[in-house]
Amino acid sequence: MTEPVLLTETRAGVRTLTFNRPDKLNAANDDLLLTLTRAVTEADADAAVRVIVLTGAGRGFCAGQDLGDVSGRDMTFTEHLNATYNPLIRAIRGSGKPVISAVNGVAAGAGASLALAGDVRLWAESAMLVEVFSNIALIPDSGSTWFLPRLVGYHRAFELMALAEKVRAADALKLGLCEQVYPDETFRAEVQAYAERLAARPANALKLTKQALNAAMTSSLDDALDLEARLQQVAGDHWEHEEGVTAFKEKRAANFQSEAPGLS
Incomplete structure (x- = not known):
């Protein structure tokens, strides 16, 4: 074979x-x-x-x-x-x-x-x-x-x-x-x-980070700033962000592997 x-x-x-x-x-x-x-x-x-x-x-x-x-x-x-x-x-x-x-x-x-x-x-x-x-x-x-x-x-x-x-x-x-x-x-x-x-890191945030870095390799500073602002909103609206903030406040490790009950 x-x-x-x-x-x-x-x-x-x-x-x-x-x-x-x-x-x-x-x-x-x-x-x-x-x-x-x-x-x-x-x-x-x-x-x-x-x-x-x-x-x-x-x-x-x-x-x-x-x-x-x-x-x-x-x-x-x-x-x-x-x-x-x-x-x-x-x-x-x-x-x-x-x-x-x-x-x-x-x-x-x-x-x-x-x-x-x-x-x-x-x-x-x-x-x-x-x-x-x-x-x-x-x-x-x-x-x-x-x-x-x-x-x-x-x-x-x-x-x-x-x-x-x-x-x-x-x-x-x-x-x-x-x-x-x-x-x-x-x-x-x-x-x-x-x-x-x-x-173990936040998958959505890393995806958006990669998108921003790829674009920044060939863009102007102004374009990079504009894209960061747009993608930051996307990241902030994702459940990973809420989990990260909650974990910080509770002084524990964040769990980015799966969406926790109650998070949206």
Whole structure:
């Protein structure tokens, strides 16, 4: 029986999507990309899911495009990106759920873009990112030209892309490419624990926060202020806000997991 290209597990409100082509360091083919896009979309629509984790099986996170899968295909680069990678990146960034990129190993090419696309990036000590595109005379795609300069600045992003320099975990942390680095042997447990902490936070407020941050990346200050004011009203009208205020007054931990009786 053929192994599925994507493994799915849900525990404590955390939906973990594991790329499952370990013999190829999880290099992406059409099957993986389309299956992953559907899985992210389904997780976003599932009320039982509060956090989405993307990670890889084996030693790799995602080694980028499986070149053997596209060799000889009668499809332009533009058509391929618009049919596969771009819908996936849009699904990740457009999801109302927090998405964690749990980078367990090499993240190269479009895999680097996936590593950067999460709302939170958690790395194993052995993880490595490389914008490998220039080695085959292509440009970074799948969102890398948008994500990377916003994290490290134009000039460092250009250098990493032009020279295809490898970024190890310790340097990634210093550069702001990840939020946490964990030992390899405890990595998956640490990711689950972090994801469960995030799952305990107010889901509606985080969804609106993600919406505001995404918009602010390309808006003026005036537009950001206007959107904050509109979304703050939406947040304030939600039962989570009442629960947060009540918990503060009662000096207890807020329960954002489910709506309490009597709250509206």
